[in-house]
Amino acid sequence: MKTITTDVLIIGVGPAGATAAASLHRDGVKVLVVEKQRFPRFVIGESMLPRTMDLLKEVDFLAPIEACGFIHKTGAVFRRGEQICDFDFNNQAGDGWKYTFHAPRAEFDQVIADTVAARGVDIRYEHEVTQVRFSDDRVEAEIKPPDGEMLRVVARFVLDCSGYGRVLPRLLDLETPSPYPVRESLFTHITGDLRPAGRDEGKIWICMHPEGAWLWIIPFSDGRTSIGVVAEPAFYERYPGDAETQLRAIVNSEPNGAKRLANMRIVFPPHRIKGYSIGIKRLFGPRFALAGNATEFLDPVFSSGVTLAMESGLRAAQVAARQLRGETVDWQRDYADFMMQGVDTFRAYIDAWYDGRLPEVLFAAQRNPDMMPKVCSVLAGYVWDQANPFVAQAERALRALASVSTGLGPARN
Ligand SMILES: Cc1cc2nc3c(=O)[nH]c(=O)nc-3n(C[C@H](O)[C@H](O)[C@H](O)COP(=O)(O)OP(=O)(O)OC[C@H]3O[C@@H](n4cnc5c(N)ncnc54)[C@H](O)[C@@H]3O)c2cc1C
Structure with missing residues (x-):
């Protein structure tokens, strides 16, 4: 071998x-990247958040x-029947980026991978990690190449960015069930989208279906549009037929x-894709860390996946580089606690979306202009901004806003 x-x-x-x-490469750390698939490859997750821009930079x-x-994403429009709530990233409370991208991920991921490779990073495509073993001073991984004999990689540290592959969570039994019910998504790309003109063209639409699902509409610059539905599996039983028949019927009924x-x-x-939400016991160990979807994945409704993937990839790499230089590092404080602050902020909004409080706020007859x-700003991905009460005390602030919006009087607590 x-x-x-x-x-x-x-x-x-x-x-x-x-x-x-x-x-890591910029920090002078020798890196080997192994990727199971051949690129370009399709993956869902095409709507970014403005916070992504800081990370790309x-x-x-x-x-x-x-x-x-790529088309500039300028905001998010929530729709429920005739009701509309239009967020424009120009109107954020903070000084975050005013736009980001809607991008087919095959192309987006290929460009960033090629950019890294052009800087001298060794990326091996169609190489699948099948086993990882840890000892006191090193990590050994077994890699299956497209043909020929297995490869052994000996490293000082392993960073699991395997997304839905979740290599280390599975090998080390780190997965926990998600508290969310199982949800299922049906999606494709279409042409013939009668999209709005001007700055509104680039906004994602999130449409609430009258029977409990929601739809996304994400325009691309090449004339295609990504559309998808998210619902609990029972919802789809009302729409018989193959996947295309189902998707058409669902779109036509919203x-x-x-x-x-x-x-x-x-x-x-x-x-x-079904049952994608998952929890995780821990984000790091003596010689490993998890980043991106290999960690916890909550829900797609606020397009947070790529932002959290890049943020965690960056943070984990920075802490790993310091550890490899011999510095004392605190993975819990510098990585896990930091990441969970952002994840938990999104979690509060996702909970409020599905239990109906957030739609009440978004579609209230009179919205609080302050x-x-x-x-x-939260929807733009600035979920670490402690100056924003909708970050620092997301749950409480949302509850207060929801109770005012529904006219139930002041919030308790
Ligand atoms: C229905 C749905 C809609 C979504 N919409 C959005 C959205 O609009 N915006 C958004 O930001 N996010 C969205 N997401 C989330 C988004 O898909 C992910 O958060 C994002 O792709 C995570 O990036 P990543 O780098 O962690 O993983 P990935 O992009 O999945 O990359 C992981 C890579 O690891 C490779 N790999 C896996 N196993 C192995 C192995 N054994 N050996 C070697 N390589 C391996 C895979 O081939 C893959 O290329 C959505 C998710 C779902 C389920």
């Missing part, structure tokens, strides 16, 4: 892995990504989707 020695082995080169690789990915000409997508032509048979910019 051939052996390769490196400082850090990164598993997977999605946004978490590419960001981590760029940061931090690891010098912004210029190559801007050069792709008034906003029905109108905007009246001329849609489906580009590829819809994909289905509060909405602060909520907008």
